[in-house]
Amino acid sequence: MTEFLPKSEIALIKALAEKKEREIQGRFIAEGKKLCLEALHNSMDIEYAVMVQNPNEEVLAVAATLYHHGVNVYTVGDAVFERISNTQNPQGILCIINKVETNSQTPTESFLAFDSIADPGNLGTIIRTADWFGIHTFVLGGTTADPYNPKVLRASMGSVFRSNFIITSHLEVYLDALKEKNNSLELYGMTLEEAHSLSSITHSAHQWGLIVGSEAHGISEEVQSCITTKIHIPGHGLAESLNVGIASGIALYHFSLLTSQ
Numbered sequence: 478m479t480e481f482l483p484k485s486e487i488a489l490i491k492a493l494a495e496k497k498e499r500e501i502q503g504r505f506i507a508e509g510k511k512l513c514l515e516a517l518h519n520s521m522d523i524e525y526a527v528m529v530q531n532p533n534e535e536v537l538a539v540a541a542t543l544y545h546h547g548v549n550v551y552t553v554g555d556a557v558f559e560r561i562s563n564t565q566n567p568q569g570i571l572c573i574i575n576k577v578e579t580n581s582q583t584p585t586e587s588f589l590a591f592d593s594i595a596d597p598g599n600l601g602t603i604i605r606t607a608d609w610f611g612i613h614t615f616v617l618g619g620t621t622a623d624p625y626n627p628k629v630l631r632a633s634m635g636s637v638f639r640s641n642f643i644i645t646s647h648l649e650v651y652l653d654a655l656k657e658k659n660n661s662l663e664l665y666g667m668t669l670e671e672a673h674s675l676s677s678i679t680h681s682a683h684q685w686g687l688i689v690g691s692e693a694h695g696i697s698e699e700v701q702s703c704i705t706t707k708i709h710i711p712g713h714g715l716a717e718s719l720n721v722g723i724a725s726g727i728a729l730y731h732f733s734l735l736t737s738q
Contacts, residue, residue: 479528506571521574523548525551527571593691679735
């Protein structure tokens with residue numbers, strides 16, 4: 478079922494820990510049993526898989542599943558696997574996946590727009606939460622983390638594989654252009670100042686976008702100019718603010734209720 482991984486690939490795989498290299502190679506790493514199976518079940522373009530030379534039964538079962546679906550599986554020694562792994566406690570299997578660029582730059586459904594969400598854990602958590610509520614389109618602006626960052630992939634638990642990403646360096650320009658194309662588009666922005674309580678939003682447009690900013694800086698002034706309705710989640714305790722992932726989940730739940738009405 479397996480053969481040894483060519484030495485020429487080892488350095489290339491290790492380099493995929495960096496965003497620039499992922500862009501150059503046009504591929505990324507999905508590491509661990511869960512992500513490998515999620516990639517397979519979501520019909521990702523898996524180039525090949527790599528597992529340790531002496532895998533446990535669970536890893537061997539995942540490798541067998543991949544192999545029976547036409548994925549080549551290579552082996553490496555434990556020391557080599559630790560070198561190419563991005564986790565502290567490697568599970569012993571990973572997949573190399575070719576990135577598939579989307580042709581559409583215009584959302585056809587409701588979406589989330591990220592204004593410089595640089596923390597990969599937060600980004601992955603929000604993507605996973607949005608997936609739960611049926612949102613699969615994301616606009617990544619400013620310094621937002623790469624969705625194929627290993628930490629984003631792990632935090633998303635595979636939801637990245639069901640997502641459509643639109644990347645722009647000037648989020649405000651992109652959102653203004655969307656509003657020109659669709660004058661009924663509602664753009665909600667999560668802010669702390671001069672905003673409507675989330676519970677006061679009792680109906681939503683057919684298509685809407687939820688703009689989320691970083692915990693440190695919030696939504697930039699330039700992007701705030703695109704917002705049609707500012708919203709906030711009122712609190713009753715002493716905490717300064719909510720984690721951006723938690724706040725996004727609360728807002729998405731509220732909008733899911735409006736959509737189901």
